Amino acid sequence: xxxxxxxxxxxxxxxxxxxxxxxxxxxxxxxxxxxxxxxxxxxxxxxxxxxxxxxxxxxxxxxxxxxxxxxxxxxxxxxxxxxxxxxxxxxxxxxxxxxxxxxxxxxxxxxxxxxxxxxxxxxxxxxxxxxxxxxxxxxxxxxxxxxxxxxxxxxxxxxxxxxxxxxxxxxxxxxxxxxxxxxxxxxxxxx
Amino acid sequence: xxxxxxxxxxxxxxxxxxxxxxxxxxxxxxxxxxxxxxxxxxxxxxxxxxxxxxxxxxxxxxxxxxxxxxxxxxxxxxxxxxxxxxxxxxxxxxxxxxxxxxxxxxxxxxxxxxxxxxxxxxxxxxxxxxxxxxxxxxxxxxxxxxxxxxxxxxxxxxxxxxxxxxxxxxxxxxxxxxxxxxxxxxxxxxx
DNA sequence: CCCTGATTCTAGCATCGCTAGCGATTCTGT
DNA sequence: ACAGAATCGCTAGCGATGCTAGAATCAGGG
Numbered sequence: 403x404x405x406x407x408x409x410x411x412x413x414x415x416x417x418x419x420x421x422x423x424x425x426x427x428x429x430x431x432x433x434x435x436x437x438x439x440x441x442x443x444x445x446x447x448x449x450x451x452x453x454x455x456x457x458x459x460x461x462x463x464x465x466x467x468x469x470x471x472x473x474x475x476x477x478x479x480x481x482x483x484x485x486x487x488x489x490x491x492x493x494x495x496x497x498x499x500x501x502x503x504x505x506x507x508x509x510x511x512x513x514x515x516x517x518x519x520x521x522x523x524x525x526x527x528x529x530x531x532x533x534x535x536x537x538x539x540x541x542x543x544x545x546x547x548x549x550x551x552x553x554x555x556x557x558x559x560x561x562x563x564x565x566x567x568x569x570x571x572x573x574x575x576x577x578x579x580x581x582x583x584x585x586x587x588x589x590x591x592x593x
Numbered sequence: 594x595x596x597x598x599x600x601x602x603x604x605x606x607x608x609x610x611x612x613x614x615x616x617x618x619x620x621x622x623x624x625x626x627x628x629x630x631x632x633x634x635x636x637x638x639x640x641x642x643x644x645x646x647x648x649x650x651x652x653x654x655x656x657x658x659x660x661x662x663x664x665x666x667x668x669x670x671x672x673x674x675x676x677x678x679x680x681x682x683x684x685x686x687x688x689x690x691x692x693x694x695x696x697x698x699x700x701x702x703x704x705x706x707x708x709x710x711x712x713x714x715x716x717x718x719x720x721x722x723x724x725x726x727x728x729x730x731x732x733x734x735x736x737x738x739x740x741x742x743x744x745x746x747x748x749x750x751x752x753x754x755x756x757x758x759x760x761x762x763x764x765x766x767x768x769x770x771x772x773x774x775x776x777x778x779x780x781x782x783x784x
Numbered sequence: 785c786c787c788t789g790a791t792t793c794t795a796g797c798a799t800c801g802c803t804a805g806c807g808a809t810t811c812t813g814t
Numbered sequence: 815a816c817a818g819a820a821t822c823g824c825t826a827g828c829g830a831t832g833c834t835a836g837a838a839t840c841a842g843g844g
Contacts, residue, residue: 438801448824450803459801514765515706522765550777557766558757558774558781565756566749574705574713575748583749586741590749590781629832639793641834650832 417455419445425466428508433463433516464518470509471530474502478537488544489592495541496563496588500580503567510571514564535560545592562587608646610636616657619699624654624707655709661700662721665693669728679735680783686732687754687779691771694758701762705755726751736783753778 423444427436438459442449456462481498485491503510512518521527535556542556566583569575575583614635618627629650633640647653672689676682694701703709712718726747733747757774760766766774 437799439799449801450825451823453802454822514760514763517763522763523767551773554770554773555777557760557770558753558777561756561760561766561774562749562753562778563756564760565752565754568759569705569752569755572705572708572713575752576714579745579748582742582745583752586746586749587753628830630830640832641794642792644833645791 413455416445416447416451420452420455420462421465421469424462425469425509428466428512429506433508433511460518463512463516464520466509467512467516467518467520468528468530470506470513471528471534473506473509474499474513475530475533475537477502478534478541482537482541489588491541492545492592493585493588495538496559496584499538499563500567500570500584504571507571510567515568542591559591562591604646607636607638607642611643611646611653612656612660615653616660616700619657619703620697624699624702651709654703654707655711657700658703658707658709658711659719659721661697661704662719662725664697664700665690665704666721666724666728668693669725669732673728673732680779682732683736683783684776684779686729687750687775690729690754691758691761691775695762698762701758706759733782750782753782 420441424436424441427441427444436459438449438452441462442452445451452462456465477498478495481494482491485494520531522531538560539552539556542559543552546552546555566575566580566587570577570580611632615627615632618632618635627650629640629643632653633643636642643653647656668689669686672685673682676685711722713722729751730743730747733750734743737743737746757766757771757778761768761771761774
């Protein structure tokens, strides 16, 4: 039995290694640089081992995305709990969210831009996804008017943040005025 | 001289053909199906002619994106002028925008999701881009509070629509409640 | 009629994601 | 302890991608 468990432990460790290497490589040089050959070289194994762990490159990206959601959830939680009032919490969360997208673009893309076959809005969604959404929910809930569904409001607010993050990062919105737009958004939701 | 002009005319015609074929193929089967070989076959020329017109596949996508902006601008204009009041115009424009993204996903991706080296927020941006933004501006301007920069507010509202469109289409937001989220957004901006 | 210049095509390169099939290594049963 | 069996990772290769170099073809001018 212990041999079996050691095998599984080593295997799990290697899987972790793959995901970590993929994330670091993506964050350093972008997802285009994350080829299966390059990734295999990075973990010092041959290409086909990747496919014994994941169905394909997309599945690896999905695993990275789940990790990223955990990171984002942690950052959001820290920002929210550090903020004072209701409106301040919302502003802090919004600021942290867009900052995350700008600081870690490759990670953000894997999470929310790249088309990936992760269950999202269902119960089968991985826990870190729910955690991240939950953090947004905790910040948005207090500003919901009576009769509003907080979940729906959170989804809407999230979408707004996502739009600001992606359009700004792709150069479709001038970067300089980002803070102003963020303030405008928070004002319209919490005002 | 007339020979020269005929040559140029034919060349321009072929360029138009390339962009149209690319757009139709993308809308029919998605951008993954738009390979240079497939596209060349579609226009009944060989592959390298594409590169005598465009720098590469990305440039072709950019050309398609500009066409798409013209289409979007036209749809937005129709929706806005058909609507009655200020709030109704905003709602109609929002509805039309997200509907466009859902009805023509490949086109929308080329315009606003795919990373493309088009000048966007500068004066060198192609006219259709400004037209589309201008339509949004005309709908948003009336609901701007005094002291608000209408341009900035439009950018923000646009980002919200973009976020809703992309997250819904990628399955990250449940599709059923889309209208509710749209109403929530319009309510928070025009309320 | 041949030459010159532009234009288009054939053929190929490097790289991509992914897979089949072999060799070696490790476990199992007697 | 040792032979058979099963698992594991590797080498090699497939089809397809974006893109390019050089041959071939066609037009116009002396």
